[in-house]
Amino acid sequence: MAEATSNFGLIKPDGTEVIDIDNLNSNADTIDAALQSLKPLVKTVTISTSNWGSTTLTASKTVTGVTGSSVVFVAPQSSYASEWYGNGVYLSSQSTDTLTFKCSSIPSNTLVANLVIFTNTRSS
Numbered sequence: 001m002a003e004a005t006s007n008f009g010l011i012k013p014d015g016t017e018v019i020d021i022d023n024l025n026s027n028a029d030t031i032d033a034a035l036q037s038l039k040p041l042v043k044t045v046t047i048s049t050s051n052w053g054s055t056t057l058t059a060s061k062t063v064t065g066v067t068g069s070s071v072v073f074v075a076p077q078s079s080y081a082s083e084w085y086g087n088g089v090y091l092s093s094q095s096t097d098t099l100t101f102k103c104s105s106i107p108s109n110t111l112v113a114n115l116v117i118f119t120n121t122r123s124s
Contacts (some may be wrong), residue, residue: 065095
């Protein structure tokens, strides 16, 4: 009699069973859905000089799909990297659909960064 895997409930036929195509298809659908849920969002964020608060040195940007528990990787596009790092820009907080950046001094030009966002992480 077939057993199920402990993590995703995939059907594991015994060595003497005839393979059931419906079970194989069901396993494939389960694996496909699990992989899709782990696929990251890839986005670009543009921070103009007018986005920065003059006293708070922060800029909040709407980024659809991000959550408070998302894992977010930020990398300035290469042509903006010098000004990004020179002004101490970093991601300081996040919440639903919002990323907030902080800087040590307000950049004099618009900055553009690439984002990789993982919204559905699994703990082991």
